[in-house]
Amino acid sequence: MPRIAVLPGDGIGVEITRAAVRVLETAAKRFGFELELHEALFGGAAYDKTGKAFPQETVELVEASDAVLLGAIGGPKWDHLPATERLEIAGLLRLRGMAGAYANLRPVAAYPSLAGASTLKPEVVRGIDILVVRELTGGVYFGKPRFREPHATGLRAVDTVEYSTGEIERVVDLAFRLARNRRKKVTSVDKANVLETSRLWRETAASVAAKYPDVAFENMLVDNCAMQLVRRPSQFDVLVTENMFGDILSDEAAMLTGSIGMLPSASIGGTVDIYEPIHGSAPDIAGKNIANPVGTILSAALMLRHTFGLDDPAREIERAVERVLESGYRTADISAEGSTVVGTDEMGELICREVTA
Numbered sequence: 001m002p003r004i005a006v007l008p009g010d011g012i013g014v015e016i017t018r019a020a021v022r023v024l025e026t027a028a029k030r031f032g033f034e035l036e037l038h039e040a041l042f043g044g045a046a047y048d049k050t051g052k053a054f055p056q057e058t059v060e061l062v063e064a065s066d067a068v069l070l071g072a073i074g075g076p077k078w079d080h081l082p083a084t085e086r087l088e089i090a091g092l093l094r095l096r097g098m099a100g101a102y103a104n105l106r107p108v109a110a111y112p113s114l115a116g117a118s119t120l121k122p123e124v125v126r127g128i129d130i131l132v133v134r135e136l137t138g139g140v141y142f143g144k145p146r147f148r149e150p151h152a153t154g155l156r157a158v159d160t161v162e163y164s165t166g167e168i169e170r171v172v173d174l175a176f177r178l179a180r181n182r183r184k185k186v187t188s189v190d191k192a193n194v195l196e197t198s199r200l201w202r203e204t205a206a207s208v209a210a211k212y213p214d215v216a217f218e219n220m221l222v223d224n225c226a227m228q229l230v231r232r233p234s235q236f237d238v239l240v241t242e243n244m245f246g247d248i249l250s251d252e253a254a255m256l257t258g259s260i261g262m263l264p265s266a267s268i269g270g271t272v273d274i275y276e277p278i279h280g281s282a283p284d285i286a287g288k289n290i291a292n293p294v295g296t297i298l299s300a301a302l303m304l305r306h307t308f309g310l311d312d313p314a315r316e317i318e319r320a321v322e323r324v325l326e327s328g329y330r331t332a333d334i335s336a337e338g339s340t341v342v343g344t345d346e347m348g349e350l351i352c353r354e355v356t357a
């Protein structure tokens with residue numbers, strides 16, 4: 001039976017994960033498949049109880065699972081922790097690294113019913129369908145050394161960006177394979193005019209591209225890409241890039257859909273797949289039942305499709321989300337004139353109802 005580790009984490013992570021679990025259970029009942037869900041502590045919640053962001057018990061659960069459904073972690077309460085204990089580093093990055101999930105897929109699709117929710121003009125975002133493929137286990141997020149030391153002016157801090165041919169090859173290759181089932185275009189994003197790692201990225205991407213003559217290929221500098229994403233986002237199909245550029249560009253791309261709360265992600269390629277919305281724990285709105293659970297619900301759908309091969313239930317969940325939005329229901333972040341604003345739980349329930357309908 002598929003085993004899923006559910007790690008709600010902190011802040012709104014708790015509410016949105018609860019909604020996504022309900023949707024998963026509803027889909028399981030409707031489509032007649034079984035899921036084994038086990039919840040565990042992660043992030044600040046784990047730190048407060050055990051002194052560790054990623055306690056051994058959670059590590060073991062993840063190792064024994066096929067997939068992880070993650071909410072979000074972090075908050076001002078834990079911002080004082082030293083680098084090695086920081087929730088993001090000792091928790092999230094360790095999880096991604098341990099899983100070996102090197103490719104983070106962030107699909108950015110425009111819902112016609114949400115065209116008015118974007119801060120961009122409707123004609124700019126209409127019909128966009130972009131897949132951001134972010135390298136997830138390398139680059140400056142994991143590079144060593146990372147330290148601080150005394151300096152004449154106070155302190156000096158160092159982070160390290162590193163990439164090997166193999167790390168670039170596998171994620172770019174995946175981007176090309178994914179593009180083949182889409183509109184057959186890959187844009188590789190780097191900063192090759194300045195960075196050595198980006199020059200290696202560009203050379204490696206070119207050699208991978210040569211294996212896919214049926215897929216259109218282009219390189220783009222990251223600063224230009226940031227501009228093109230708001231200028232003419234419809235030019236993009238699959239966008240592949242290194243860890244930090246992918247982090248930044250995917251938040252920007254999220255706004256094409258109207259809200260960062262809408263975007264799901266799948267981190268794949270390792271021993272266990274991780275599914276999480278791309279947003280954070282939003283401590284300012286936590287516990288208020290106003291967060292948008294759609295990103296997490298769509299992440300659960302990606303899990304059914306990618307890890308468990310359950311394509312029909314996945315598509316049903318995605319359609320249920322569309323139908324609920326088309327009926328005019330919105331969480332506060334995507335509300336518009338004439339829409340009915342509902343809370344996190346209600347949004348989850350409405351989607352469950354559509355899944356069973």
Ligand code: IPM
Binds near residue numbers: 088247280
């Ligand atoms: C994301 C987040 C994380 C990241 C943070 C919370 C460490 O922003 O998943 O995009 O930078 O990867």
Ligand code: MG
Binds near residue numbers: 248
């Ligand atoms: Mg981010």
